[in-house]
Amino acid sequence: MAAMRAEVGRKAAMTVEELEREQSQWVAAADDEDERSARETRALFADVEEDRDQLVVDLAAYDAVRAGVPVYAAALADPHPAVRLYAAHLLAWFPEENTRSIPALTAAIAGDPSPIVAATASVAAGLCAGRPDDALTAALTGRLAAENRAERWSAAIGLARATTRPDRAALEELYGCLLEAGAPVPHWPFLDGDISTMAALTVARLGPDTAPDRVEVLALRLAGTRRRKDRSGLLGALLDAAFPGGIPRDTPGSALTPSQRTAARALVDARIWRDGATAAQLLAQFGLPTDRHALKAWTA
Known part of the structure; x- marks a missing residue:
């Protein structure tokens, strides 16, 4: 998101002529003829000024939803599981607010009685976590012993993303999710329930020293x-x-x-x-x- 903010600021200072010149340079820089042809087609139907305005709108929409982070964090204590689940899901998208969201998500992971809410909070925490957090690591590790497979697998995804060196127990659960998950997980809100692909994307992030x-x-x-x-x-x-x-x-x-x-x-x-x-x-x-x-x- 920081890169997007920088791009919006950079393009805001450019004239239409400068934007069009940059687009032409992008087309010319293609690696081969097929890519150049694809870029030419994209440029043919593009409006550089409209594209710049869309970036501004996208960022404003993001910030408008981001302003509700305190409300989403408080909603993790709501009596209705569905409210808690989608509050956790919303918190996943705002890593800039992790000083507010991680304590609330950690409490949900450690104590929420609903396996699917705990699973959602586990992945959300992994996606928005910054530096390693001992309380979060402990809460996620505790969920690795759960009977519910989606709960265990989500905890493993969270650990692999929130810690620098997940242990072998977490990796085994992560690999188990990747290889064994079949149908989408009901009510699991990420990737339309495709927990296996989320595990794959998480495995790809691991270094060869961690997961050779x-x-x-x-x-x-x-x-x-x-x-x-x-x-x-x-x-x-x-x-x-x-x-x-x-x-x-x-x-x-x-x-x-x-x-x-x-x-x-x-x-x-x-x-x-x-x-x-x-x-x-x-x-x-x-x-x-x-x-x-x-x-x-x-x-x-």
């Missing part, structure tokens, strides 16, 4: 995920873990690390090209071949 097997586990999950399910979040997590920051285009397959080869083979085995334009865009973004035959040859 993260790429292999993500590849295993991709292999077990049906094509008719939206796999874009999982694909993005796998690519981010195996190819952080992307690789130069035309990198030979022989130059890949063992983990990168594992990821690349998983893409072929999953026939990722059948996932359409979104998958192709993600592959291109990380510097990987997007054509089916090129991808197969790359991993041979």
Whole structure:
């Protein structure tokens, strides 16, 4: 959000001519002809002044909802579980307010009698946490022993995001969520209940020193995920873990690390090209071949 504020401030000081010149430079800076063509199409239908105004509106809307953080934190003590659940969900989106929200979320994680409310608060705390907090860590660790799987898995997601080095018990629950979660979790408000993809995105954030097997586990999950399910979040997590920051285009397959080869083979085995334009865009973004035959040859 800090980056968005800076961008709004920067563009507010620019003339329309300067905005159009910057857009032209963005088109010219494309890595290849396909990307340049896509950018040209985007620029053709864009209105630089309207786009700038939309950023201003988006930021104002965010700040208007952010102003209610004290109300959302107080609502975590409401007698109705649904109110507490959606109050916790709202608090997840405002990390700038974590000095207010984390104590309230910690209390909910430690003491709320509803498993789904505690699960929501656990993920919310992980998403908006700043520096490590001993009370939060203790509350999340306590939920790892819960009987309810969504409750345990949410605590593991929270721990992996709120601490610098989650222990192996938390990682095992996180991997369990990634590999075993099937249908969406009822009433779990993140990603329409897709707790497995949230686990994947969380695993991708972990460093190789914390989770050296993260790429292999993500590849295993991709292999077990049906094509008719939206796999874009999982694909993005796998690519981010195996190819952080992307690789130069035309990198030979022989130059890949063992983990990168594992990821690349998983893409072929999953026939990722059948996932359409979104998958192709993600592959291109990380510097990987997007054509089916090129991808197969790359991993041979």
